[in-house]
Amino acid sequence: MSDAQKMVKVYVMGEAYMVPEGSTIIGAFEYAGFQLKRGVGCREGFCGACATVYREKGDYKMKGGLGCQTVVTDEMYIAQIPFVPADKPTYKMEEITPDAGTFMNLYPSVFRCVSCNTCTKACPQDIQVMDYIQAIIRGDIAEAASLSFDCIRCGLCALRCPAEIVQFNAAILAQRLYGKYIAPQSKELEARVNEIIEGKYEKELNDLVGMAKQELIDKYYSREIKIS
Amino acid sequence: MPKKIKLTDKGAEFLKQIEKLSGETITMCDQCGTCSGGCPFVEEMDITPSQIMRKTMLGQMDVLDSKTMWICASCFTCTVRCPRILDVSKVSEALRQTKLRQAIDNIDIKDISKEDAEELPSIAVVSAFRKFTS
Amino acid sequence: MKDNIKIPYFPGCTLKTTAKNFEISAIEAGKKIGIEMVEMPKWNCCGVVSSLTSDDLMKHVAPVRNFVHAEEMSEKGTVNDSRMLILCSMCFNTMKNTNRRVKNNAEDMKSINDFMYLEKDYEGKVEVVHYFELLKEIGFDKIAEKVTKSLKDMKIAPYYGCMLLRPKEIGIDNAEAPAIIEDFITSVGAEPVNWDAKGRCCGSYHTVNNKDIVVNLAKGIIENAHRSGADAIITSCPLCAFNLDNRQKLIMEKDPNFKTMPVFYFTQLLALALGLEEKFIGLEDHYIDPKELLKNKNLI
Numbered sequence: 001m002s003d004a005q006k007m008v009k010v011y012v013m014g015e016a017y018m019v020p021e022g023s024t025i026i027g028a029f030e031y032a033g034f035q036l037k038r039g040v041g042c043r044e045g046f047c048g049a050c051a052t053v054y055r056e057k058g059d060y061k062m063k064g065g066l067g068c069q070t071v072v073t074d075e076m077y078i079a080q081i082p083f084v085p086a087d088k089p090t091y092k093m094e095e096i097t098p099d100a101g102t103f104m105n106l107y108p109s110v111f112r113c114v115s116c117n118t119c120t121k122a123c124p125q126d127i128q129v130m131d132y133i134q135a136i137i138r139g140d141i142a143e144a145a146s147l148s149f150d151c152i153r154c155g156l157c158a159l160r161c162p163a164e165i166v167q168f169n170a171a172i173l174a175q176r177l178y179g180k181y182i183a184p185q186s187k188e189l190e191a192r193v194n195e196i197i198e199g200k201y202e203k204e205l206n207d208l209v210g211m212a213k214q215e216l217i218d219k220y221y222s223r224e225i226k227i228s
Numbered sequence: 229m230p231k232k233i234k235l236t237d238k239g240a241e242f243l244k245q246i247e248k249l250s251g252e253t254i255t256m257c258d259q260c261g262t263c264s265g266g267c268p269f270v271e272e273m274d275i276t277p278s279q280i281m282r283k284t285m286l287g288q289m290d291v292l293d294s295k296t297m298w299i300c301a302s303c304f305t306c307t308v309r310c311p312r313i314l315d316v317s318k319v320s321e322a323l324r325q326t327k328l329r330q331a332i333d334n335i336d337i338k339d340i341s342k343e344d345a346e347e348l349p350s351i352a353v354v355s356a357f358r359k360f361t362s
Numbered sequence: 363m364k365d366n367i368k369i370p371y372f373p374g375c376t377l378k379t380t381a382k383n384f385e386i387s388a389i390e391a392g393k394k395i396g397i398e399m400v401e402m403p404k405w406n407c408c409g410v411v412s413s414l415t416s417d418d419l420m421k422h423v424a425p426v427r428n429f430v431h432a433e434e435m436s437e438k439g440t441v442n443d444s445r446m447l448i449l450c451s452m453c454f455n456t457m458k459n460t461n462r463r464v465k466n467n468a469e470d471m472k473s474i475n476d477f478m479y480l481e482k483d484y485e486g487k488v489e490v491v492h493y494f495e496l497l498k499e500i501g502f503d504k505i506a507e508k509v510t511k512s513l514k515d516m517k518i519a520p521y522y523g524c525m526l527l528r529p530k531e532i533g534i535d536n537a538e539a540p541a542i543i544e545d546f547i548t549s550v551g552a553e554p555v556n557w558d559a560k561g562r563c564c565g566s567y568h569t570v571n572n573k574d575i576v577v578n579l580a581k582g583i584i585e586n587a588h589r590s591g592a593d594a595i596i597t598s599c600p601l602c603a604f605n606l607d608n609r610q611k612l613i614m615e616k617d618p619n620f621k622t623m624p625v626f627y628f629t630q631l632l633a634l635a636l637g638l639e640e641k642f643i644g645l646e647d648h649y650i651d652p653k654e655l656l657k658n659k660n661l662i
Contacts, residue, residue, distance in 0.1 A: 097346075100379050104345035104353055108337040111353040112361060115406040115424035121480065134406045137350050138378040162420070251416040268563045272575050299575070302411060303563035304528030308537040315529075321414035335571050348570060349604045350375040351452055355411045355567035358421070 008074040025052050025067040025078050038082035043068040048152030051081040051124075051159070064122040064156040084155030086166045091173075098177040100139035107170045110136050112163035119157035119167055125150045129157045129167050136174060144171070145178035239287020246284050249322035256312050257281040263306035263316045269299045277306055277316050284319060297323040298334050298360070328362035335360035367496065369443040370432045371399035374408050374453040374600075381450070381600035381627070383644020388449050388493060388629040390642040395508055397496055400441050404431050408453035409460060411567070419473055425460035426474045429488045430481050445489040447496065449629070451525035451599035458490040458532050492526065492534050493629065494542050494598065502549035510637035512551030515659050518631070519592035520544050520554050521583070522561045523602045537561070543596065546628060550635035557590035559583040564605040573612060576605050581613045584623050593655055596628040603627060608649040624652035634661060 006021040010028050017032035026040055041049030050067035057075035067080055089106045096102045103110050110133055119129035132147035148171035157167040195201065211219070235243065247254055257278075264276035273296040275283070283291040291297075300320040307315045327334070335356060340348070377385040389399050409424035429446070436444040448454040464471040465486045475483040497505060520543035527533040527540055535542045540561070544554040562583055565576030583606060587595050597603050607625040614620050625648070633643045640662060645653055656662045 100350050100375075101345040101348070104340050104348060104350075105342045108340055108353070108357075111350065112337070112357045113354075113407060114358075114420055115409065115427060116420055117423075117427070117478065117480065130406065131404070134375075137354065137407060138373075138375040139350070140378065249415045249417065268579060269575065271578075299568075299572075301563060301566040301568060302414065303524040303566070305524070305561075305563070307529050308527075315414075318414045325415050325418070339571060344570070347380075347604075347608060349380040349600050351410060351450070351601050352567050352569050352604065354375065354407065355452070355601070356570040358411050358413075359567060360571075 008072060008076075010072050010075070011077045013079060014077070019072060021072075023072050025054065025065070025070050025072055025080070026050055028072045028078065029067070029080060036080065039080045040067065045069045046152060048154035051084065051154040051156050052078060053081060053156070053159075054078045062160075064160065065124045066154060069124070081155070081159065084159050086155060086158055086169055088166070088169050093176060093180050096177070098141040098181040100137060102177065103136050103170065103173070106173065107136075107166065109163065109165045110170055113137065113165060114163055116162060118160045118162065119165075122156040122160040124154060124156065125152060127151055132171060132174070133165060133167055136170060141174050141177050142182050144174035145182075148174060233286065235287040239289065241287075242289050243284060243287045246319065246322045246326070249325060250315070250318040252314050252318050254281060254285050254314070254319060257285060257314055258312055260311060262309050262311060266305045266309050267300075268303060268305065269301065272299050277320075280319060280323070281314075281316060284323070292323060292327060296320070302359075324359065328360075331362045333361045337361060366396050366398055367443050367500075368398040368400060368441045369445060369447045369491075369496075370435045370441050371401050371447045372405055372408070372428060372432070372453060372457070373401060374410075374448070374450040376600040377450060380604060380647075383647040384449060384598075384600060384603075384627040384629060387627060387633040387638070387643055390638050391629055391633040391636050394636045394638070395497075395500060395505060397447075397500075399447060400435070402428070402431050402435065402446075408448075408450075408456045410452050410456045412456045412459045419470060422460040422463060422470070423474055423477060425457045426464060426471075426484050427478060427481060428457065429461065429486075430478070430484045432488045433485060434482065436487070444487060445491045447491055447493065449493050449598060451492075451523060451597075452601060454490060454492045455525035455532055461486075461488065461490055462531060492598070494526070494546065495534050497546060497549075497632075498542060502545045505546075505549040505632075506551075509550055509635045511635055511661065513631060513635050513659070513661065514551045516552035516631075516661075517555050517591050517593045518547045518552045519557050519587040519590060519595045520547055520560055521595045521597045521602065521606070523597060523599050524561070524563050524566075525599060527561050543628065546632075547596070550631055552631070555587070555590040555592045557586055557592065559586040564599075564602045566601060566605070569601070569605050569609065573609070576609055577612045577616060580605050580609050581617070581620065584610070584613070584620075587623055588621055592623070593659075594624045594626055594652065596626045596631060598628055600627075610650055622650045624648060624650045624655055626652060 007018040008021045009016055010019055012032050019028040019031045039050055041047035045066055052067040053064050055077045056073050113133050117130045123129050127150055128147050132144040135143040151168055151171050153168045259278055261278045264270055264278045267277050270276055275294050275296050280296055297320045302317045304317055307317050392399050405428050407424050413421035432446045435441050522540055527537045530537050547554040565579040568575040603625055610622050630643050
């Protein structure tokens, strides 16, 4: 490479640092010498641990994103959100029902939504957050579960919400309710679970447990691989 | 000789703030009492809607400690009857907002029991939170 | 005048939860009288309850976003009427209030449009219309012609509550002497009673944390209806319906001599009079069972 790596200026917690162009926000933090213990996770955009807020030069908008996926731009102001405090009630799935009343009881803040849509604007996963909160209010749990499916619980929605709703935790509840009470049940799964409970695979499993290591290795490599 | 009522500085500022928030010229109130007479909630209130108007007009900030503004449910009965075309429900709202904007809620949203949650219509809860929480 | 009104329909949260019978009866009755209700593909809370302060613009965002979606429906041509049809009195009041505010105040309109930068701008082309107003437009005489099962012998108390009448700029009829629901009742063959509590507040959202207020007000309203000789009360508000119907349970606990009364959504009676099947009327969803009354009147 003939040219030196091009550098851009970013402000980390208000202080200027030069970092290589093309760095992610997490990369910029670490290049600048910060050691991140919280607010960083898989670095692949899946785990949702690295919620970040930033402003770009000349833009009035406060933006949100994942630190591991957002590339820095020149004169960007960045901050890392280590953790979003969130209300998280406990409940027994057997004792609740898939309707708006369950949320009135467990997540009443949902009913404070003013439909401002700030959550949707903040979501790095492009989820229609406000729409799923509205679906909860009108008792449409299936819609809420479906709209919130891609949520990775980074917490930016809750952080920006003027009504202090904990959208991402309410979404988990909606998804659980959907799974337990609304989604079509798989007959095959049910049959298999019954077989397991009835002990159909007990002998096979015990045989495996009793095998010597080499025997187990041989069995593994000689197994039949089904591609369907 | 008529005696002129002079508001304290703080009281005058309070009146100005409520007039601005409500958009109503509260000093126009004649104290005829029509609002209180027609109010379906007046029995539940500690002071009447016309007293709310009077106290606000005089800059008496203890009006904020009364139950009345929280009992008012914006049914607009007073609004359509006021001979001075004043909107008392807007004054109530301005008083509520004055408290709410100091982050003082009038309901604990966690207070909705499981039994209530099972039967309450969504619209009741949404409305109550809009009126009672900041 | 169009033969068939195809209009954007805004349901609101409660018509999807505790007031499903209100929705189904309105949709099915509408089909019989030339109203095709097209539910908006995207809608959010109406913004209830209307913010009454001069500066609280954020609370008006919700209705405006709904208007944007209604405008999109007109642009796409999925409807032939550019207005927005609302059943719930509270939604109606809230949305009409905001619509008036932004249409009369260009600055507010701009602030809200700027704030909602993900959506198209609202151009102010939507009018809010209540189901009662559409019935009046079609003509109560025309409705009467379509009635196959006259509700004669039924004495009905027309309950307007607050949100259909007040404030004056929002109300669908004279705030102190309304007649539209009376006309509706006559059109389905029943007799409207003249009573004092037609516009009295039911206690509204106090039902959440101050039930006593609602119990007292609802008791007064129902007793007034009894004194005027009514068999039942009709309403177009799912919150009034809850307070007047479901809260009779608490009224009875307080006063064992209290005489109950069924409460209907007006569209249920319309559906009944138009000869619709019972599954479209939703008589199961009441707290005070109305079936005995309807059986006594030979209506079911």
